[in-house]
Amino acid sequence: xxxxxxxxxxxxxxxxxxxxxxxxxxxxxxxxxxxxxxxxxxxxxxxxxxxxxxxxxxxxxxxxxxxxxxxxxxxxxxxxxxxxxxxxxxxxxxxxxxxxxxxxxxxxxxxxxxxxxxxxxxxxxxxxxxxxxxxxxxxxxxxxxxxxxxxxxxxxxxxxxxxxxxxxxxxxxxxxxxxxxxxxxxxxxxxxxxxxxxxxxxxxxxxxxxxxxxxxxxxxxxxxxxxxxxxxxxxxxxxxxxxxxxxxxxxxxxxxxxxxxxxxxxxxxxxxxxxxxxxxxxxxxxxxxxxxxxxxxxxxxxxxxxxxxxxxxxxxxxxxxxxxxxxxxxxxxxxxxxxxxxxxxxxxxxxxxxxxxxxxxxxxxxxxxxxxxxxxxxxxxxxxxxxxxxxxxxxxxxxxxxxxxxxxxxxxxxxxxxxxxxxxxxxxxxxxxxxxxxxxxxxxxxxxxxxxxxxxxxxxxxxxxxxxxxxxxxxxxxxxxxxxxxxxxxxxxxxxxxxxxxxxxxxxxxxxxxxxxxxxxxxxxxxxxxxxxxxxxxxxxxxxxxxxxxxxxxxxxxxxxxxxxxxxxx
Numbered sequence: 001x002x003x004x005x006x007x008x009x010x011x012x013x014x015x016x017x018x019x020x021x022x023x024x025x026x027x028x029x030x031x032x033x034x035x036x037x038x039x040x041x042x043x044x045x046x047x048x049x050x051x052x053x054x055x056x057x058x059x060x061x062x063x064x065x066x067x068x069x070x071x072x073x074x075x076x077x078x079x080x081x082x083x084x085x086x087x088x089x090x091x092x093x094x095x096x097x098x099x100x101x102x103x104x105x106x107x108x109x110x111x112x113x114x115x116x117x118x119x120x121x122x123x124x125x126x127x128x129x130x131x132x133x134x135x136x137x138x139x140x141x142x143x144x145x146x147x148x149x150x151x152x153x154x155x156x157x158x159x160x161x162x163x164x165x166x167x168x169x170x171x172x173x174x175x176x177x178x179x180x181x182x183x184x185x186x187x188x189x190x191x192x193x194x195x196x197x198x199x200x201x202x203x204x205x206x207x208x209x210x211x212x213x214x215x216x217x218x219x220x221x222x223x224x225x226x227x228x229x230x231x232x233x234x235x236x237x238x239x240x241x242x243x244x245x246x247x248x249x250x251x252x253x254x255x256x257x258x259x260x261x262x263x264x265x266x267x268x269x270x271x272x273x274x275x276x277x278x279x280x281x282x283x284x285x286x287x288x289x290x291x292x293x294x295x296x297x298x299x300x301x302x303x304x305x306x307x308x309x310x311x312x313x314x315x316x317x318x319x320x321x322x323x324x325x326x327x328x329x330x331x332x333x334x335x336x337x338x339x340x341x342x343x344x345x346x347x348x349x350x351x352x353x354x355x356x357x358x359x360x361x362x363x364x365x366x367x368x369x370x371x372x373x374x375x376x377x378x379x380x381x382x383x384x385x386x387x388x389x390x391x392x393x394x395x396x397x398x399x400x401x402x403x404x405x406x407x408x409x410x411x412x413x414x415x416x417x418x419x420x421x422x423x424x425x426x427x428x429x430x431x432x433x434x435x436x437x438x439x440x441x442x443x444x445x446x447x448x449x450x451x452x453x454x455x456x457x458x459x460x461x462x463x464x465x466x467x468x469x470x471x472x473x474x475x476x477x478x479x480x481x482x483x484x485x486x487x488x489x490x491x492x493x494x495x496x497x498x499x500x501x502x503x504x505x506x507x508x509x510x511x512x513x514x515x516x517x518x519x520x521x522x523x524x525x526x527x528x529x530x531x532x533x534x535x536x537x538x539x540x541x542x543x544x545x546x547x548x549x550x551x552x553x554x555x556x557x558x559x560x561x562x563x564x565x566x567x568x569x570x
Contacts, residue, residue: 034541038506038517041129042543043295047302048525048536049498050551052093052136058178060085064094065111065154069168074155079113079146085178087147093175094119094137101130103512104166106284106293107156108234110343111172114150115210117343118142119172120230120304122283123156124297125290126166127543128512135302139174141347144208146174205347215323216346218315220356223399224349224406225315228306229328231264231278231342239339242332243280243431243458244418246383250375252420256334259373260431261387261414263331264342266309268317269324272366274309275391277412277435278330280458282476287462289472291504291519295540299478299498306345310439312406313395316359331369351399359397362405366391381420385431388413404443411436428461446487455479464508471505494529518542 060082067075081087096119104126111119118139124131156168205226207219218225233239238254245256266274281300284293293301311318318324328342351357367390376382394407416431435454440447460474478498484491504519524537536551 034544034546036518036542038291038294038515038519038542041127042131043540043545044131045124045133045295045297045302046538046545047297048523048538048551049303050525050527050534050536050553052138053091054093054175055090055177057090057180058085060176060178062174062176063171064113064152064174065170065172067154067170069107069109069156069158069170070160072155072157074153077152077154079150079152081147081149082174082176085176088179089140089143089146089176090179091138091177092140092143092146093177094139094172095175096121096135096170096172097132098123098134098168098170099130099132100124100126100166100168102126102128102165102167104158104160104164104168106290107158107168108232108283109154109156112153113142114145114148116142116145116208116345117210117230118145120232122281122297122301122304123168124284124302125294127294133302137303140204142208143204144206146176203349206350207348209346209348211326211344211346212323214325214327216318216326217321217323218318218346218348219350220319220321221351221354222315222319222348223312223351223354223357223397223404225311225318226347227266227274227309227311227326228345228347229264229266229276229309229342230304230306231276231328231330231340232281232304233262233278233330233340234283237337237339239333239337240283240286242278242339243416244427244429246418247373247375250377250381250383251422252381253424256332258332258371259383259385259387260416260418261332261371261373261385263369263389263412264307265329265331266311266344267325267327267329268311268314270327271364272391273311273314273393274408275389275410275412276307276309277414277433277454277456278307279305279456279478280431280433280476282458282474287460287472287474288470289462289504289506291506291517292472292474292502292521294519294543295545296500296502296521296523296538298476298500310406310408311346312397313361313393313408315357315397316395317361319357319359319397332371351401353400357397357399359395361393361395363392363394363407365393379421380426381422383416383418385414385416385418387415399443402444404441407438407440407442409438425464426461427463430459432457448484448486450482450484452480452482468508468510469505470508471503473503474501476500492530494527494531497524497526499524 062082065075107123124133158168233242242262243260245254245260246252247259248255248257262278264276264278282298284297330340369389371387373385390411392409396403396405413434418429420427433456437452440449457477462472464470480496483493500523502521506515506517520541522539527534534553539547
């Protein structure tokens with residue numbers, strides 16, 4: 001029974017449009033008394049994550065795209081830099097405002113400026129009465145792109161017919177803050193809401209490049225090179241639920257010969273240059289239960305963060321003035337199966353005092369990938385997975401300020417237990433993914449090491465019971481610890497914990513007004529670090545927000561305390 005439910009949702013949900021990125025935004029709200037079950041309307045979508053901080057002083061706004069998405073026709077327009085704010089900015093903030101009413105699946109979209117992917121997101125599912133939502137993202141890193149005139153392409157692939165009536169009405173703007181503006185009190189206090197640990201939050205790159213026919217040509221004086229990949233598994237197939245796939249011999253609806261282990265790899269001229277664990281994003285129709293996500297989405301659903309790879313050890317090779325092949329692939333995807341999108345941007349920092357920065361790769365150690373997926377049959381089937389991989393690369397560049405050696409080490413691990421019954425009336429997964437990275441830069445002065453340990457968790461069960469009552473209980477976690485040391489002394493740090501829990505039940509296979517749905521969901525975003533802390537928790541019951549819309553926030557060295565609602569998102 002559940003197989004029919006999940007596969008029908010896979011067939012139409014999250015049709016891949018290409019690429020996007022963002023951070024959920026919400027209007028101020030007061031706690032209210034929830035109804036006994038879901039009605040025809042609920043609170044507008046929001047997340048517990050902090051707003052993007054904004055400098056004081058002069059700002060300029062540019063509308064990048066404004067469209068109603070009914071099908072797979074992209075919006076095409078033109079971008080021109082703002083007037084009145086110069087061509088160097090202290091911050092650039094992207095904001096998407098959207099609205100939709102009726103019935104619609106969750107959809108994915110992308111926004112390109114001059115061929116550079118600057119934003120990827122998914123959409124919430126609407127109420128019959130209609131919802132509005134907003135997404136914000138700090139896009140200062142793309143300043144090089146924003147200084148020129150470019151073509152714009154945006155697409156949120158959609159299907160509108162007699163059943164799925166929701167038209168996605170969106171507007172995207174960029175707000176530019178002139179350089180030299182002084183930070184106001186709110187900006188200073190809210191600095192703690194942005195994860196950073198010294199080098200973790202690096203200066204704005206000099207160039208932002210996209211690949212041409214899969215090839216990259218860098219400026220010959222590049223001294224730091226970082227690739228970012230907006231890797232998302234979706235497209236209405238099993239790769240949307242890649243973490244639930246099982247080996248071919250096991251009786252389950254989504255198959256992959258090696259089981260659920262996935263790894264996003266980047267290669268330079270055929271040589272493995274970076275590995276990363278993909279984030280197990282759950283879109284707003286995920287786990288066969290949209291009632292989990294109507295108000296609070298899972299982590300990153302509205303903010304699809306790119307995977308980042310430090311390619312600086314390869315800079316000596318890439319700086320020869322010739323194009324080099326860059327390949328991104330997802331290990332573990334069954335051969336010939338689609339479902340992943342992996343657009344690439346390349347961020348470059350240049351040595352202004354050198355015409356040509358030379359160097360070479362000095363060490364490359366790739367461990368053998370480990371992947372064990374053991375199926376135990378029975379009345380309740382079980383799949384135990386343990387997998388991982390390790391990579392270390394090192395190289396130097398000879399710059400105008402001396403030789404600089406960069407060493408990048410990354411270690412991935414995945415463990416999960418997947419349990420299901422015949423017919424998949426019960427389907428459960430408990431999984432953990434870790435992605436630990438060390439980057440050491442050794443040049444003039446003490447060596448600087450940035451350690452970032454990422455942990456992603458998922459613990460959920462869906463059960464189809466008596467009377468076709470489908471219940472899903474699910475928790476998700478997105479955690480990171482980052483520390484910067486200089487000469488062995490800690491100079492900056494942060495700890496991020498973005499969590500979601502939900503419990504939703506409804507009657508399946510009946511019209512919407514007969515589902516008698518109930519759900520309790522919560523989201524909590526906590527960020528602590530050398531710049532201060534931010535802590536916010538949201539709870540909904542039957543789509544009604546039952547907690548105050550106020551975070552706790554403080555500057556460095558101060559405990560978190562309740563802050564005025566103006567500091568909250570929205």
